[in-house]
Amino acid sequence: MPQIDDKLAPIYEEVLRRNAGEAEFHQAVREVLESLGRVVAKRPEYLESSLIERLCEPERQIIFRVPWTDDQNKVHINRGFRVQFSSAMGPYKGGLRFHPSVNVGIIKFLGFEQTFKNALTGLPIGGGKGGSDFDPKGRSEAEVMRFCQSFMSELYRHIGEYTDVPAGDMGVGAREIGYMFGQYKRLTNRYEAGVLTGKGLFYGGSLARKEATGYGNTYFTRAMLQTDGNDFDGKTVVVSGSGNVAIYTIEKVQEFGGKVIACSDSSGYIVDENGLDLELVQQIKEVRRGRISEYARLKGEGSGAYYVKSADGSIWDVPCQVAMPSATQNELTGKDAKTLIKNGVLAVGEGANMPCTPEAIRAFQQAGVKFGPGKAANAGGVATSALEMQQNASRDRWTFEKTETKLADIMRDIHDSCYATAEEYGAPGDYVAGANIAGFIRVAEPMLAFGVI
Ligand code: NDP
Numbered sequence: 001m002p003q004i005d006d007k008l009a010p011i012y013e014e015v016l017r018r019n020a021g022e023a024e025f026h027q028a029v030r031e032v033l034e035s036l037g038r039v040v041a042k043r044p045e046y047l048e049s050s051l052i053e054r055l056c057e058p059e060r061q062i063i064f065r066v067p068w069t070d071d072q073n074k075v076h077i078n079r080g081f082r083v084q085f086s087s088a089m090g091p092y093k094g095g096l097r098f099h100p101s102v103n104v105g106i107i108k109f110l111g112f113e114q115t116f117k118n119a120l121t122g123l124p125i126g127g128g129k130g131g132s133d134f135d136p137k138g139r140s141e142a143e144v145m146r147f148c149q150s151f152m153s154e155l156y157r158h159i160g161e162y163t164d165v166p167a168g169d170m171g172v173g174a175r176e177i178g179y180m181f182g183q184y185k186r187l188t189n190r191y192e193a194g195v196l197t198g199k200g201l202f203y204g205g206s207l208a209r210k211e212a213t214g215y216g217n218t219y220f221t222r223a224m225l226q227t228d229g230n231d232f233d234g235k236t237v238v239v240s241g242s243g244n245v246a247i248y249t250i251e252k253v254q255e256f257g258g259k260v261i262a263c264s265d266s267s268g269y270i271v272d273e274n275g276l277d278l279e280l281v282q283q284i285k286e287v288r289r290g291r292i293s294e295y296a297r298l299k300g301e302g303s304g305a306y307y308v309k310s311a312d313g314s315i316w317d318v319p320c321q322v323a324m325p326s327a328t329q330n331e332l333t334g335k336d337a338k339t340l341i342k343n344g345v346l347a348v349g350e351g352a353n354m355p356c357t358p359e360a361i362r363a364f365q366q367a368g369v370k371f372g373p374g375k376a377a378n379a380g381g382v383a384t385s386a387l388e389m390q391q392n393a394s395r396d397r398w399t400f401e402k403t404e405t406k407l408a409d410i411m412r413d414i415h416d417s418c419y420a421t422a423e424e425y426g427a428p429g430d431y432v433a434g435a436n437i438a439g440f441i442r443v444a445e446p447m448l449a450f451g452v453i
Helices: 009-018 025-040 051-055 106-122 139-158 176-188 209-226 244-255 278-287 293-299 334-342 358-366 380-393 402-425 431-450
Strands: 060-069 075-086 092-098 128-131 164-167 236-239 259-265 268-272 303-308 322-324 347-349 370-372
Touching: 009 025, 009 051, 025 051, 025 106, 025 209, 025 334, 025 358, 025 431, 051 431, 060 106, 060 139, 060 268, 075 092, 075 106, 075 139, 075 164, 075 259, 092 106, 092 176, 106 358, 106 431, 128 139, 128 164, 164 380, 209 244, 209 322, 209 347, 209 370, 209 380, 209 402, 236 370, 244 259, 244 278, 244 322, 268 293, 278 293, 293 303, 334 358, 347 380, 358 370, 380 402, 402 431
Parallel strands: 092 128, 092 164, 236 259, 236 322, 322 347, 347 370
Antiparallel strands: 060 075, 075 128, 259 268, 268 303
């Protein structure tokens, strides 16, 4: 098991003490600290300036009440969060997650990861994350709108084009961003397009933003495969989830000649031995907001498609050569990793944030499976959000092709920088170390320049 360097261990102890019970945050911090021993050996000034301690403490944490009324006039109270983690590289930037599991520890883990991810893109964006324990599932359009308006009625005080620029995440897509942008505009009397990203195309959104995280992970995973002369062509691929990230991962993998045979939602997974019919998945999940089980029912018996409830098995039991977990944190365990390795997996690209447990990552690395951590592999979404901000600032609108070409270049640069950094710091092929070290150094340098703030 990788260890935290003796010089860094007290920092981790302090994080555990000050953030009791926030298991996901501990996990995210631990993974980064495990990589930094090599860095502080070369650059002791990072330790002397207490820079790492400062990076483990968010600059600002906002927690607020979100009251709203359902269609039966019953009042509900949810909790809203915005954790502004680091503005060393630029305005705080990171998505909003609406999911019943959201708590401050989850938002902090996401904000911490986001800081290094954003630095890896090479674009001038700091790290932040937010959301609410609101569950949009089963809610009417009007309920979702009222919730978003109430959420923004507090959040608007804390965000702005030069301060903090939220975007979508789980449970927050173009519909929710639209309601929140409308409320922000109404409250501030400003048409400040750059205050949110992931906007609709008719009011300042960027082409290719919707596709960017899934496409980006596919570009990154392809670059990993190519280091061994491989590609997606002819490979069997499993993608978990069936939301924004999963859908556009499936699309790009299929375009590159891969055969995606399974995807999932929180209730279970579907397998289609003939390769997934993406249009049908989109129809069920994006248009009707239904359940993935409907896929097997609509395809019918004898079609090669079937559904397995999550209680009856794991999507990672399905044999594949490339695995792209794109649902949620800690969804792929050490046991799942062993099954994937036994079945001959070559590469794993994390579309979600921290979907693989530390045990799973260790198993992949020990088995020589190429492993792309989320903070590098899924950075295409936030990178394209930064491209959306560029277009908003210049009152410009780029074509899909231009934006996707920039995205592909950014993902290639992130891959190459993780690869080269891992080599430079004595961990060849270790993309986790490469991403953590490269991201950290980019954030650390401006922090040194700014002094103790
Ligand atoms: P969506 O809400 O669009 O989709 C999430 C999907 O994951 C849904 O299909 C959901 O199913 C499924 N899911 C949730 N929990 C589980 C579970 N325990 N087991 C299996 N499936 C589950 O979210 P996104 O696609 O936007 O986000 C997915 C992941 O990618 C998150 O970790 C997010 O932080 C990360 N990410 C997203 C970015 C973006 O641009 N959107 C950018 C970078 C990272 P159900 O419908 O049942 O809830």
